[in-house]
Amino acid sequence: MGAVLTQNTSWSNVEKAIAKLRAEDALSADNIATVAKFKLAEWLRPVGYFNLKAQRLQNFCRWYLAAGGFKLLCVVETEALRRQLLTVNGIGFETADDILLYAFERPVFVIDAYTRRLFSRLGLIQGNESYKALRMLFEWSLPPDPALYGEYHALIVRHAKSPCASRPACEKCALRARCSAALGSE
Template identity: 60%
Template sequence: MERLVLERTRAEAVFTRLLDTHGPQHWWPADTPFEMMVGAVLTQNTRWQNVERALERLRTAEMLNVHIMAALPLDVLAEYLRPVGYYNLKARRLSAFTNWYHDSGGFETLSGLETGCLREALLNVSGIGPETADDILLYAFYRPVFVIDAYTRRLFGRLGLLPAAAAYEQLRAAFEANLSPDAGRYGEYHALIVAHAKHVCRPRPDCSTCCLRGECRLGRG
């Protein structure tokens, strides 16, 4: 697999400008690591607002507990997940993840695994892909892995820093090879990219208000 190079100085400058513009994001919003993981599974191809509604239903019913959720029948779990799209599919995926997490010993046991081993274990769970696994590693287990999503591809492709169509692992490796391994900073950077891409660097971008327009081929055009 071809190795991509991300210019460190420019990547750090992007982070600084985004932070100055949007401020700290305090992402991922969750009260416990398990709640964060549930949210990561549910947000696949789903608007976050709908995920929040489903999480609130689970929270109100006191179901945001690994032992309780692992014992829920699929049809019952699916009812709580109705606010999210494809809730029957999401129920199967969340049940598979929750049972794996429960049977593996939970947070304390899994925290003892080396990052590569933990990532491999997550990827072996039905319905868990690279982005979801890395979300969980970064925000729940506080491991320095950089999450690649559609927002990252869009922003860094428009800036000409990385090819938007490159493979997930190529892009992740480019960030991790050229930025210091700092989970807190990785999480803040990813959250800032999401904020900027949602509000400014949209599919139809608002270049006039973009703090990065001087660095962007699209903005300069």
């Protein structure tokens, strides 16, 4: 659910929405799938685009239940599971891979805007490669370890918030000596 709700918003807003769902005793696929959409949208106000996200969350939960829930989905091969997730309206590559990595613990590297920005500044990618090309680059370069991928992705997000934000604070950055963007600006 967090993977759907975090689209275009910060995780702190997702936490507020999840707390609201929990307080309403609605934090289950069954309840999300059957609650009135206007009510769900009201609970999701903290994450923005709440009508759209209510619809997406219901689409996801209905698919999840129809597919047999975690018990059946957790034995589906990773590529087949990705294909199934991508059939759900509102689930794109990044959201599908978030779910594969963090919910199903598959060795899938999540690519987001932070990853593109950081690695293109470092001079390791162009930044305009396809989603799949970048995912494969990381997966070929690292051992297939879901815990490692989860931690690595989280560290990229953290570094891209500070110091490597939209306006980077290179003087404080531990990667400065290896970074094309920092070296080019000197």
